Amino acid sequence: xxxxxQPQPGIMDIALYEAGSAHVAGVAxxxxxxxxxxxxxxxxxxxxxxxxxxxxxxxxxxxxHTALRQAIGKVHGLDPDRIICGVGSDxxxxxxxxxxxxxGTEVLFTEHGFLMYPISARAAGATPVTARERERTTDIDAxxxxxxxxxxxxxxxxxxxxTGTMVELAExxxxxxxxxxxILVIDAAYAEYAGDDYDGGAGLATDLPxxxxxxxxxxxxxxxxxxxxxxxxxxxxxxxLNRIRGPFNLSSLALxxxxxxxxxxEHVERSRSENARLRAWLAAALAERxxxxxxxxxxxxxxxxxxxxTAGAADAALKAEGVIVRRVGGYGLPDCLRITIGDEASCRRxxxxxxxxxxxxxxxxxxxxx
Ligand SMILES: *Cc1c(COP(=O)(O)O)cnc(C)c1O
Numbered sequence: 001x002x003x004x005x006q007p008q009p010g011i012m013d014i015a016l017y018e019a020g021s022a023h024v025a026g027v028a029x030x031x032x033x034x035x036x037x038x039x040x041x042x043x044x045x046x047x048x049x050x051x052x053x054x055x056x057x058x059x060x061x062x063x064x065h066t067a068l069r070q071a072i073g074k075v076h077g078l079d080p081d082r083i084i085c086g087v088g089s090d091x092x093x094x095x096x097x098x099x100x101x102x103x104g105t106e107v108l109f110t111e112h113g114f115l116m117y118p119i120s121a122r123a124a125g126a127t128p129v130t131a132r133e134r135e136r137t138t139d140i141d142a143x144x145x146x147x148x149x150x151x152x153x154x155x156x157x158x159x160x161x162x163t164g165t166m167v168e169l170a171e172x173x174x175x176x177x178x179x180x181x182x183i184l185v186i187d188a189a190y191a192e193y194a195g196d197d198y199d200g201g202a203g204l205a206t207d208l209p210x211x212x213x214x215x216x217x218x219x220x221x222x223x224x225x226x227x228x229x230x231x232x233x234x235x236x237x238x239x240x241l242n243r244i245r246g247p248f249n250l251s252s253l254a255l256x257x258x259x260x261x262x263x264x265x266e267h268v269e270r271s272r273s274e275n276a277r278l279r280a281w282l283a284a285a286l287a288e289r290x291x292x293x294x295x296x297x298x299x300x301x302x303x304x305x306x307x308x309x310t311a312g313a314a315d316a317a318l319k320a321e322g323v324i325v326r327r328v329g330g331y332g333l334p335d336c337l338r339i340t341i342g343d344e345a346s347c348r349r350x351x352x353x354x355x356x357x358x359x360x361x362x363x364x365x366x367x368x369x370x
Contacts, residue, residue, distance in 0.1 A: 009103065010122040017115055020326050027322040031349065033340040034326040036161065036190075036300050038222035040274070040343070042257070043267040046223060049260035053253045061252035068255050069230075071262045078202060078232055084241050085258075087249055089189060089214040089229030093155070094120045095241040096185060096212070096231075100152045101126035108146055109155040110138050112163055112331050114187065117155045126152070136294055136302070136333075137165040140175045147179045154179060157187040158201065159194055162328045162338040164296030166194060173204055176211050183237065186213045189229075190298035192220040192268060193275055198297075205233045212237055219299060220271050221261045228258040275299050279341045285351035290358045300340045303354070308334035310361070317357040323349055 020034025065085045073080035086092040097120040101107050107121035111130045118128040131146040133139050138156055147154070154175065159166040176184040188200030204211040212233035218224035228250060231241070250258075261267070283293050283301050291314075293301040305311040308329065315337055318325055323346070326338040339350055 008125055010125045014119050014122045015115075015330075017119060018330065021324055024319050024322055024324060030322045030324055031342060031346045032324050033300075033342050033346060033350070034324045034338075035224065036219055036298070036338075036340045037224055038220060038271055038299070039341070039346065040222060040267070040271055042222040042226075043261050043264040045264045045267075046221070046226075046257045046261035050226070050253045050257040053256040057252060059252065061248055061250060061255055063247040065250060065255060068228075068250075068259050068262070071259050072230060075262055075265070076199075076202060076232075078206075082206075082235055082238055083230055083232050084238050084245065085228065085230045085250055085255075086245070087229070087254075088218060088227045089187065089216040089231070090116055090120075091249065092214045092229055092231040092241070093117065093185070093187070094123070095244055096153055096183070097121050097124040097126065098244055099240050100183060104150065105152045106148060106150045107153045107155070108143060108151050108182070110143065110160070112136060112160065112333060113155060114157050114161055115330065121153075133163075136163040138167045138171075140167065140171045143175055144178045147182060149181060151179060151182040153185060154182050155185045155187055157189065159190045159297040161190065161298065162300070162302055162326070162331050162333065162336070163294060164298045164300060164302050165294050166198075166297045169198075169201065169204060172201060172211075173208070176204065176208050180210055182210065183233075184208075184211050186211065188213055189216045189219055191215065192272055193299050194297040195276075202232060209234050209236075217258050217261060220268055220275075221258070222267075222271070223257060223261055226254050226257050228254050274343075275341050278344060278347050282339070282341060282347045282351060285347075286354060289351065289355040290362070291354055300338050302328070302333070303337045303339055305335050305337070311335050311337055313361075314354060314357055318350065318353050321349065321353045323353060325350075 024030045069080040069083045101124045103125040105126045106129045109117040121128040131142040186201030191200035201213040205213040214231045217228040
């Protein structure tokens, strides 16, 4: 008789991460707006670099990622010795939890925070703790109030996913100084979309001993499938994380592709400006049709409906037209749909379908009242 061998405490409490769906039954050419991917795809230079790297993939990759860290350091004006690269920023989040959290400690984040935070916290055996947001926006006072002597890590995505809202760097600095027993991790996956005057928290991570910043190649760089992210912060933290990082965590294809993507600033700038233009257009078009959203600083909008049932019906109406968006009940936002900013045709399609949906709903509601 076999006896079930039990995993470490916390592991079975992990809810499996649900990725944005990619297909609609019966629709050949669905528009995928469910995972915040760059509609323009990767830089052609990154694609070419990956193809070139394929010729040498019998060789093990670099273990110290020097070339990529130097390229990142040059673009962002950061010391490459204070940068670590990972298999997506997910892996950096995981390293932080493995290294700094564990049984008897707490990992703090906001109520509509990224689902990887509780997953990684539980994987380390730590207790995830959430702080309330205010109007779908990070509330620094609520985070400070929720911190305890057991708090080891505080994750704040800025801009946040799935809300798209953000807080000032001065507010994040206030949080870091108020909770010196914990590392404040500023998850800046969407920093490029917020605008040129936002450094993602790099300045704070340079100056303060308990601030760390994570970044990704999955969003504006259009390399979600390649899996590359990075972190920047105090040398002591980088040294700790490198001890648990697998020596060959990034493949040679990933390293070369990310390096070429980082150097193609034109692709990044074009993606940023097109997103800003279409984000403003879509938010205004939805508002005109009776669908409000908070001011987004990312590459998606969080569309709000009058209740979970309406949000579900709107999702079904979009799906029927081959448009896949993200339901966010798992993030505590059952009234909302998160819609990635696609190309212009996709944005127009979303506005058209939701406009018709709202008009039909309005007529039905009036009919019921009569
Ligand atoms: C998409 C996203 C990331 C990036 O994850 P990768 O592992 O780098 O693909 C990180 N944080 C947030 C909040 C995100 O939405």
